[in-house]
Amino acid sequence: MKPAAFDYFRPSSLEEALAQLAAAGESAKVIAGGQSLGPMLNMRLATPSDLIDLNDLTELAYIRDVAGVLEIGALTRHDQIAESKLVQARCPLLAQAARTIGHYAIRQRGTIGGSLAHADPAAQFPLIATTLNAKIEIVKLGGQRSLPASAFFQSVMATALAPDEIIRCVRFPKVAENEGTSFRLFNRRHGDYAIVAVAATVALDDDRVSRVRVGLSGVSAIPQVWDDAVRPFVGRTPSAAWAAEVALAVRAAVSPEDDPRISAVYRKELTQTLVERALVDALSRAKG
Ligand SMILES: Cc1cc2nc3c(=O)[nH]c(=O)nc-3n(C[C@H](O)[C@H](O)[C@H](O)COP(=O)(O)OP(=O)(O)OC[C@H]3O[C@@H](n4cnc5c(N)ncnc54)[C@H](O)[C@@H]3O)c2cc1C
Structure with missing residues (x-):
């Protein structure tokens, strides 16, 4: 399909873009890389009256x-x-x-x-x-x-x-000196959106875990941080067993929905595996 007709603007400064956006009203849209909006225009899932192209705003x-x-x-x-x-x-x-x-x-x-x-x-x-x-x-x-x-x-x-x-x-925020981080995802084919993805950060003080943060996508409508689930594991000695325990607690905390392609149980299993692997990585980076 082809996009519905729209007026196209290519401002050369942020001020100009903001003025055009304000003048065009609620049905205008900005476009940047076009990697998501482009297909939406072609499929007419987005039908803006005005398209304001940000690509000259170096x-x-x-x-x-x-x-x-x-x-x-x-x-x-x-x-x-x-x-x-x-x-x-x-x-x-x-x-x-x-x-x-x-x-x-x-x-x-x-x-x-x-x-x-x-x-x-x-x-x-x-x-x-x-x-x-x-x-x-x-x-x-x-x-x-x-x-x-x-x-x-x-x-x-x-x-x-x-x-x-x-x-x-x-x-x-910048990573702290005593902190390690890791990102893990699972998808069926290279380049696909993740079914579940994990971002983890672990900070160590005197060989104890002083801070841990686990964020997940794929188990709720927006990405979410699971502070309540991981809090009991702060202050403990870091180890592979510690990472496995945290992962089990996060798995118990998440409640993804079943969808026709991927069951909730499968997302929970992915969560546990990915969280454990991400924490093991993050720990080894925190140790330097
Ligand atoms: C085949 C394919 C696979 C992909 N796989 C992944 C993936 O695995 N992971 C992933 O994260 N993404 C993936 N993407 C999406 C890709 O990362 C997009 O580039 C991104 O989601 C949108 O960025 P964009 O600059 O292309 O935005 P656009 O498509 O230009 O715009 C997207 C939306 O953001 C708005 N917008 C753009 N810039 C601004 C701004 N500065 N201020 C306010 N609103 C703005 C637009 O109005 C529009 O609503 C994939 C895309 C494709 C086509």
């Missing part, structure tokens, strides 16, 4: 270390994030997850802002942003606000973004 394509935080502009491509030495050093969880998104061609075009705004529940960046509680910086004509990922994602493909708002950048 001011939104950057990766910076700003005051101890890793700041990534919304127009930064998945592949730039995966390959960035700064991201690999400051937020290895994000780089590791970015490498697993779709296929090479998708990673060359897809952007972090587009992935967060699209909010597919199985997508990598929403999971990492939620697990690390990244801050999403949002702008509109004459205004701006900052939302933690925990308030940004609302339901399947639904976020707190208003129609006249654009994501400007995302701020991720």
Whole structure:
């Protein structure tokens, strides 16, 4: 199919894009990498009156270390994030997850802002942003606000973004020196969206686990962090047995829904296996 007719704009600055978005009204849409919106336009699942193309806004394509935080502009491509030495050093969880998104061609075009705004529940960046509680910086004509990922994602493909708002950048906390992180996913074919994915972080102090965080996608409508399930395991001596116990507790806590293709029990089993493997990886990285 072909998209329904729309008016096309290609602004050369963020100010211009925001003004066009405000003037066009609620049925306008911005397009970044086009890897999700493109198919939706073709299938007429999205029929915007106006399409505002962000691809000339080079001011939104950057990766910076700003005051101890890793700041990534919304127009930064998945592949730039995966390959960035700064991201690999400051937020290895994000780089590791970015490498697993779709296929090479998708990673060359897809952007972090587009992935967060699209909010597919199985997508990598929403999971990492939620697990690390990244801050999403949002702008509109004459205004701006900052939302933690925990308030940004609302339901399947639904976020707190208003129609006249654009994501400007995302701020991720940097990995601590005593911390290790790991990302694991399971999908049926290389490049498919994950059935279940796990992001884990573990910090050690004096050979005890001082902090552990486990985020999951594929078991609920939006990515979720399982702090209550893992809290009893803080303060314990880290080991493979510890990772197995945490994974069992997380498995007991999740309650995915059955769907026609994948049973809830299968998702629970994947959860246990992936959480255990991610924690073993994260522990070995935390130990250095
Ligand atoms: C075959 C295939 C496989 C894929 N596999 C995966 C996968 O395994 N994991 C994964 O995470 N993703 C996957 N994707 C999706 C891919 O990562 C997309 O690039 C991403 O979801 C959307 O980013 P984009 O820049 O292409 O956004 P677009 O498609 O341009 O836009 C998506 C949505 O975000 C909005 N938007 C874009 N930029 C902004 C902004 N700065 N501010 C506000 N709103 C904005 C648009 O209006 C639109 O609603 C896959 C895509 C395809 C086609």
